[in-house]
Amino acid sequence: MQLKRPESVLVVIRDEHNQVLIMQREDDANFWQSVTGTIEEGEIPLNAAYRELAEETGIALPKSTHPIVDCRLVSQYEIRPAWLYRYPKGSQFNNEYVFSVKVPIGLPIVLTEHTDFEWTSKQEAMQKVWSRSNRDAIALFVPD
Incomplete structure (x- = not known):
């Protein structure tokens, strides 16, 4: 198994009615x-955001009409103890670059790493997501 770099992206996805896409981990x-x-070796965070969006949801919209926005926020969080084996020895914290994207309503979602998904209100999404950094990103970057 190739070890993960302790740098990742978070992409908050919302539709034209500010419904937030959240997914259930496998x-x-x-x-x-x-x-x-995870941001791959030699990859810039924005490119990782586009790659992860397409890989995890099947959403691959033209950058010219549906750009992913760099929220200019890097959250740091402690890696869950159960996941430390995935990272280089001595890793304790992950730096997470935050992005957001607005997508058209009704896009088909193709899950590859999750078992379920929901489009929810901002408040419901904030209550349901597991991580604090994800909750904070939704709070800051999804309009009311």
């Missing part, structure tokens, strides 16, 4: 989240 039924993923 490995933890209580863990709901936005799109997340």
Whole structure:
């Protein structure tokens, strides 16, 4: 298994009515989240955001009409103890670059790493997502 870099992206997805897409992780039924993923070696965070969005949801919209917005926020969080084996020895914290994107209503979602998804209100999404950094990103970057 290739170890993950302790740098990742978080992409908050909302539709034209500010409904937020959240997904249920395959490995933890209580863990709901936005799109997340490790930044690969030599990859810039924005490119990782586009790649992860397409990989996890099947959403691959033209950048010219539906740009992913760099929220200019980097959250740091402690890596869950159960996941430390995925990272280089001595890793304790992950730096997460936050992005957001507005997509058309009714896009088909193709899950590859999750078991379920929901379009919810901002408040419902904030209550359901597992991580504080995900909750904070939704609070800051999804309009009321």
